[in-house]
Amino acid sequence: MSSRCTKMILSSAFIIGFIGCASAPPNVTSIPATANPSVEIAQTDEMVKEAKAKQMDVLSPDNFSSAEKTLAKAKEYQEEKKSPEKILEQVSYSRGWLKQGELKSDITRKSMGPIVDARTGALRAKAPELYPKEWKKLEKKLENVTSDVEKGSLKAVDKKGTDLVAAYRQIERESVEKQYLGKAKMTIEAAEKDKANMKAPVSLGMAQAKYNQTAKLIAQDPRNTSAIAGVAADATRESDHLAEVMTKVNAGNSETLVLQNEKQQRQISSLRTETRAQSRELSATEKQLQSAKAAEAELARKQAAADAATKLRKDLRAKDAEVFTEDGKVTVRLKGLNFASGSANLNASNKALLSKVESVLDDIPTSKIEVQGHTDSTGGADVNMRISEKRAMAVQKQLVANGAPAAEVDAVGLGSEQPIGNNNTAAGRAQNRRIDLIIEPKVQE
Structure with a gap:
């Protein structure tokens, strides 16, 4: 981190120009007695601020501290109404220390280039505000190093420089990450x-x-x-x-269902965008007009299904029914409606659930409801098909009894052909003994 040349420069500067922490700096330039003390103090205040912005407080802490102290002394003399000569003398001392500090800061930068660069990066990353305690500790370590350099020694730089660079780089990364x-x-x-x-x-x-x-x-x-x-x-x-x-x-939904619904909403949004684009670009040809109408109809159908699904999810508990859409239709999987193995009978709990479903459907314009009956794989295919049909018809009958228009409700048995659970487990077979309602919402004109 240091070089023989840097050490020679530093050593020479130390021999020629440095004078401990004496009350008066070397090469003081006197201020004319006719000068206005208030103006000179204000100008020197700005010089101190500028020096700090250039990091003199860490690159040459002793000289910077002496500049602050002598400027403070000048302000004190001014308050005590001492003679302008005494006030201006302290101001000239402050400027002398700043000049000496500038020389020392340049030398320090040459010998501590990587440290200064690392610290500058950490400052830009707002490390002092984001990690004030850690920053204070680092600054204390740096002050010890720069103090030694200011006095003509590079031992501290050689010994602690690498660690300081690493620490400033680390706090810079942490600050950027936090921001x-x-x-x-x-x-x-x-x-x-x-x-x-x-x-x-x-x-x-x-x-x-x-x-x-x-x-x-x-x-x-x-x-x-x-x-x-x-x-x-x-x-x-x-x-x-x-x-x-x-x-x-x-709130009771599965992640799969949430992500599926988001995907469908994105598809609807994409369709809407495409439809608008098509509308802008339509020519007078009948083929293009029909294509646009078909796209609008598809969009309306999918939007109606999405709206119906939202209503059903809101009014039905997640443990009772799972709702999802596909191709403009809404599937209501009646999770809370379970059949005993080999049975198509609806118990009181099942009837209560179907009553609630019909109540929700009253608020949703529908053109058709298909009741699909499903079984597990227990038994032969013919038996399962008959049982699934009986289950579907039992639910159809109950929905009509609850007020659904008979002409709009169909029943179909699908046997064990579409399992959703593992037929090798009791829980999976129970899932497969189910009823799905496939709803086609009406598109509002």
């Missing part, structure tokens, strides 16, 4: 504490990946703030999305 990733970090940690690894593993993984990508970029070059800002914005958005997913999951 750009602070919000994302808190959001991810809160989600992890709320067991996001089990509730929303996909969303958590995406947020962590974006966070780690940004942290890696900061570690590589914390001063590349333009690139860091871009990826950090992605990390923050992904962590915000994780928080949104966790809120919906905690």
